Amino acid sequence: MKSIFLSFIALAILTNCSNENIKHADFIFSGSDIYTANESQDVVDTIAISKDKIIFVGEKKDSEKFKNELTREIKLDGKMILPGLHDVHIHLPGIVDSEFCDLNVIPYSLDELVPILKKCIKDAELEDGEWLSVTQWQYYSGNAPSGENPSLRVALDNVSANHPIMLLGHDGHTSGVNSYALDLATDSSGNQIGLNRETVLNEFSYLNRLIGVNENGDPTGLVKEHARKIFKGHPNLWGNAEITEKVYKDSARILAESGITSVLDAALRDYEIVKFADFASIIDLTYRLHIAFYSDYDEFRTISSNEINIDQIITTIKDLQENYNDIPNFHLTTGKIFVDGVLEGDPLSTPPMLPNAASLSDYLQPVFYQKEGIDLVQIERYIDPRAPECKKYFDLDTDKFIKLHKFHPNQCIGSKGVFEHDLEFIENYTAALHGAGINVHSHTIGDRAFRAAIDAFESAKKMHPTSQGNFSVSHAQVIHPDDKPRLSDIEIFFAFTYSWIEPFSDYLMTVSPFFDRIFSEEDLYHQKNYYYKNSYPVKSVQDAGGILVAGSDAPIETRDPRPFYNLEKSITRKNNDTGRVMNSSEAIGLFDAIDAYTINGAKMLQHDQMTGSLEVGKKADFIIIDKNLVELNALNMLNEISETKVLSTWFDGKEIYSRSNNQNET
Secondary structure: OOOHHHHHHHHHHHHHHHHHHHHOOOEEEEEEEEEOOOOOOOOOEEEEEEEOOOEEEEEEEOOOHHOOOOOOOOOOOEEEEEEEEEEEEEEEHHHHOOOOOEEEOOOOOOHHHHHHHHHHHHHHHHOOOOOEEEEEOOOOOOOOOOOOOOHHHHHHHOOOOOOOOOEEEOOOOOOOOOOOHHHHHEOOOEEEEOOOOOHHHOOHHHHHHHHHEOOOOOEEEEEEEEHHHHOOOOOOOOOOOOOOHHEEEEEEHHHHOOOOOEEEEEEHHHHHHHHHHHHOOOOOOEEEEEEEEEEOOHHEEOOOOEEOOOOHHHHHHHHHHHHOOOOOOOOEEEEEEEEEEEOOOEOOOOOEEOOOOOOOOOOOOEEEEOOOOOOOOOEEEEEEEEOOHHHHHHHHHHHHHHHHHHOHHHHHHHHHOOEOHHHHHHHHHHHHHHOOOOEEEEOOHHHHHHHHHHHHHHHHHOOOOOOOOOOOEEEEEEEHHHHHHHHHHOOOEEEEEEEHHOOOOHHOOHHHHHOOOOOOOOOOOOOOOOOHHHOOHHHHHHHOOOEEEEEEOOOOOOOOOOHHHHHHOOOOOEEOOOOEEOHHHHHOOOHHHHHHHOOOHHHHHOOOOOOOOOOOOOOOOEEEOOHHHHHHHHHOOOHHHHHHHHEEEOOOOOEEEOOOOOOOOO
């Protein structure tokens, strides 16, 4: 009897010790599907948190031991919990609405554009000679000409002859300027010589793929990429808002409303990094901010050799890290490289302005036209650069050639696009970043650019096999099939912007004809077409060993990061209005799509031991949403995913955003 009593006492002591070791939950959430994003992609119905950590993940019946009189239980009632979202390619200053001249990506005609821009000048009280800088211009849709405004340049001249004007395209790569601005163009020596028919052919000939010209060789006002740097005195070539306290706070608010708890700002300059750091040191970040350092790199050119001093760039990044990386949730981890530009040209100019993204094959040379009242551009025919008329085109002046052959002689000249920098710089800078333990984030659009990026990754990895830095690409709009098997040999994160997969025929008709012989809308969706098969090849990249992450690229196309819209398009690749699907074989499943936005993003940002999934010991970063995505997936109601609303966002165990108090608390 005595031994039984002693055993009972010993058990009681052990039980009490065990209970003392159990952390009691501040909150227990239960009553609906909770997707963990763990390795097994488990769905549970309960999580418990204490302070800033998750202490339980599992079934409701097993969570009772974590309760005490102070625990608050929150019933989800059909709502859903996901880990906090990771947007690993975003531009934070741009997601905040502009307080000045913002076109909000609305496709205005040129007649509509003129009075809007005149009002901007008046509202800003600009003095003669001051720049009008206009953001979020929709350049590949709208801009319909008229008798009074027959071209973009004329329309901008009609806005003002007393102010230089630059429209900043919503893609971040394209601008439109008026004649005043063209006259301010400076050569490489800093001399103001103007951009005109003569200088396009001479001093600025190295930029000829980036400057739009008409049939007479005169600039149309359309300029792309680094060609925009020739315009003397423009205050903001990239369209970023000044980083004020309001921009700092508003960008954090927008992220919280979107359910985003971790980001990589994909391109901040040194002075912008300092601004963010200054604010973060006095106003706590409510998200995990990772930054990719970017410069146009001209400031690092050595005068004697005219070469970019890569060592100086690395030193600049290291100095910024040393100064600011001890700020909570602030991390300068990455270097950004623009390998090439974009696929959007200007199909209706004469000659058509070709894509400047770097392509493995010569772009085709379609002759475009547009029927009145029809938005979709049409293809009349394709020019064969090997045709007899092309072999003789130098024998005739341009006017005679066009009159005789009905196309511009420049369409006899092949083009594979251009790199933003020479290949030697891309390879050497990639290696230097990797050798310094800095992550590399490369913008690639064309298939030749993607190949150049992974060539550089492979070389850097061989040179610095023990580096802790990682590699990622953004966009990867076109990937050649031969490069996919290479993905198994090197870990690469793919920051696709999944919303861009959604097929819009008016957009595709301005891109696909440069790859495939397209003559109708139906041709755009032919399964044998190179562009159709190889654009945004998400599933085949994943199957080959690439790691899927997600980047909205906001404010490109829209200031709204819209994670659930992107999530839906990664699964459906469908235009809900037309029913068109862009290569369904490249679609991924729901859980893989969520993983791209959560645990995979955390792996890319190198904080997956802390967050990215809902597992015991990790940070309590999660969101509550109004739709159960698991049920929508089971019911094949995928088109409703994009309508999902974030009801609540939790960061470090604190609710930092609540849409409304409609959760049932007991």
